[in-house]
Amino acid sequence: MSFDLVLFGGTGDLAWRKLLPALFQAWRHGSIPQDARIIGVARDSLSNDDYRALIASRLDVVESDKRPSAEEFTRFASLLYYLRMDLTATPDYERLAHMLRERDAQTVVLYLATAPNLFTTACQQLGAVGLNTPRTRVVLEKPLGHDLASNRDINAAVRRVFDEWQIFRIDHYLGKPSVQNLLALRFGNALFEPLWRRETIGSVEITIAEQLGVAKRGAFYESTGALRDMVQNHALQLLCAIAMEPPINAHADAIRDEKLKVLRSLVPWSPITLARDVVRGQYTAGTLGGEQVPGYRQEAGVAPDSRTETFVALRAEIANWRWAGVPFYIRTGKRMAAHEAHIAVNFRPAPHPIYRTPLGMSNRLVIHLQPRDGLALHLFSAGSDKRGARAADVQSLAPVQLDLDFDTRFGKERVGAYERLLLDVIAGRLNLFVRADEQEAAWRWIEPIMQSWQESDEGPRPYPAGSWGPSAASALVARDGNTWMEEC
Ligand code: BG6
Numbered sequence: 001m002s003f004d005l006v007l008f009g010g011t012g013d014l015a016w017r018k019l020l021p022a023l024f025q026a027w028r029h030g031s032i033p034q035d036a037r038i039i040g041v042a043r044d045s046l047s048n049d050d051y052r053a054l055i056a057s058r059l060d061v062v063e064s065d066k067r068p069s070a071e072e073f074t075r076f077a078s079l080l081y082y083l084r085m086d087l088t089a090t091p092d093y094e095r096l097a098h099m100l101r102e103r104d105a106q107t108v109v110l111y112l113a114t115a116p117n118l119f120t121t122a123c124q125q126l127g128a129v130g131l132n133t134p135r136t137r138v139v140l141e142k143p144l145g146h147d148l149a150s151n152r153d154i155n156a157a158v159r160r161v162f163d164e165w166q167i168f169r170i171d172h173y174l175g176k177p178s179v180q181n182l183l184a185l186r187f188g189n190a191l192f193e194p195l196w197r198r199e200t201i202g203s204v205e206i207t208i209a210e211q212l213g214v215a216k217r218g219a220f221y222e223s224t225g226a227l228r229d230m231v232q233n234h235a236l237q238l239l240c241a242i243a244m245e246p247p248i249n250a251h252a253d254a255i256r257d258e259k260l261k262v263l264r265s266l267v268p269w270s271p272i273t274l275a276r277d278v279v280r281g282q283y284t285a286g287t288l289g290g291e292q293v294p295g296y297r298q299e300a301g302v303a304p305d306s307r308t309e310t311f312v313a314l315r316a317e318i319a320n321w322r323w324a325g326v327p328f329y330i331r332t333g334k335r336m337a338a339h340e341a342h343i344a345v346n347f348r349p350a351p352h353p354i355y356r357t358p359l360g361m362s363n364r365l366v367i368h369l370q371p372r373d374g375l376a377l378h379l380f381s382a383g384s385d386k387r388g389a390r391a392a393d394v395q396s397l398a399p400v401q402l403d404l405d406f407d408t409r410f411g412k413e414r415v416g417a418y419e420r421l422l423l424d425v426i427a428g429r430l431n432l433f434v435r436a437d438e439q440e441a442a443w444r445w446i447e448p449i450m451q452s453w454q455e456s457d458e459g460p461r462p463y464p465a466g467s468w469g470p471s472a473a474s475a476l477v478a479r480d481g482n483t484w485m486e487e488c
Helices: 013-028 048-061 070-077 090-101 116-128 148-161 177-187 215-222 225-243 252-265 271-276 406-410 417-427 436-455 471-478
Strands: 003-008 037-042 080-084 107-112 136-140 167-169 201-209 278-284 286-288 291-293 311-316 328-333 340-347 364-370 374-381 398-405 461-464
Touching: 003 013, 003 090, 003 417, 013 037, 013 048, 013 070, 013 417, 037 090, 048 070, 048 080, 080 090, 090 116, 107 116, 107 417, 116 136, 116 148, 136 148, 148 436, 167 417, 167 436, 177 225, 177 364, 177 406, 201 225, 215 225, 225 252, 225 311, 225 328, 225 340, 225 436, 252 436, 271 278, 271 436, 278 436, 278 471, 311 471, 328 471, 374 406, 398 406
Parallel strands: 003 037, 003 107, 037 080, 107 136, 136 167, 201 328, 278 461
Antiparallel strands: 201 340, 278 311, 286 291, 311 328, 340 364, 364 374, 374 398
8 A cells, every 4th residue: 555654843853763763664574665655844954865864864763673774774765755844834735735646645644743833733734735635644743732721722623624533643652562462461361350340459550660861852841741741641541551441342432432431530639639649759960870860950951940840650549330449550750760661450468368478568460561561470379388487377478470571472573662553554543542532531630730730839849860759659659558569
């Protein structure tokens, strides 16, 4: 199937860090036909060759086994084109329309990897020059707005031009193989379903910890912060994958209907829970991996008295029959002690213990999202039955783990998140994309947090780079008698 993919923001960070490397991988795996066109669009005056050379010079960010050889890049680069455009100027859209009509590919993907304040104008203009044909799909990168109202405005503007089935809202976490595995674990295996409920599960922890700081994105991050950047989208999508009911089939709307129900069942915030169940932090200078790193306020583009949070921990509850009363803890931050994302499903202790088990520990299923992709089931066993253990009246059990490492089992060569999502857009599969009503429900839920922070005199709590965030985050789970996973 022939396609043209137009990459608005074609010289931006996302394009050369994620999108073009992913398209290259897809091409290398034979998933992109040699007659496809990838058209980078930006404001700079570049020829096709300049653009190809620019991309080639940036590909050293790609892991070495995924980097193209010179010969491979030359062949891949023959798919790359460049068009200079000012996204506010109508004649530039006419030039784009002309370029796309040169050959009328079966599918046209318009990927808006630009600042979100351009989405509305870009969609209006694309519609005005007739680029909203049934062959067109539009891809929107997050953040889609900065609050519920702006999110609605963008979605309304996009839907005036495109139908919902043409709109692909990206949350790249949904493309990660580990998230696919989580859905397969829940809905492809009957084993866990009877246990997947409040009677057996005591709490759920979702942690997305990064060691990176804000790097060169200080100015963007200042107006975003961890709540909008990570919680509103990635963390809540993970929560949905854990908490949703089994969908009636694997079609996009069946899955999205169930996720929406979870988002709508999140217990709304009250002044009490806002003060008690949400912690925000901001990293200060510290040591990470043996290196001294600056604090957030010293990063380029960041105000010296910034109140932007680089860390959030919160306790959510879902008001439905399956989950009522079960705390869902979400924690995400930059410059944390480890690069580590996982979901820990903590089971309740045995109802009538006849053995002694290590204090505070119970069965736990850990879904490792990154850097490794795997599953671990934490159990107790009689262990090696050493002399002495039997001497006591009550036998002590030792913690053991059943460990499944998907990287070893299936190889590192699996399709990466952006590669998977881009191929899905080209094929018109919407399963792994977010519907407008899901996004709105997520914004509606976090908005009171944003408001309470704005009204508060207190700023985020400082935490040193290389730590696990402010101590208040430990206190948040300790109140329920719980601990974060690395604290066990
Ligand atoms: C992006 C955020 O959506 O996700 C970044 O804007 C963050 O701030 C990134 O670093 C994390 O993605 P991943 O795949 O590296 O965990």
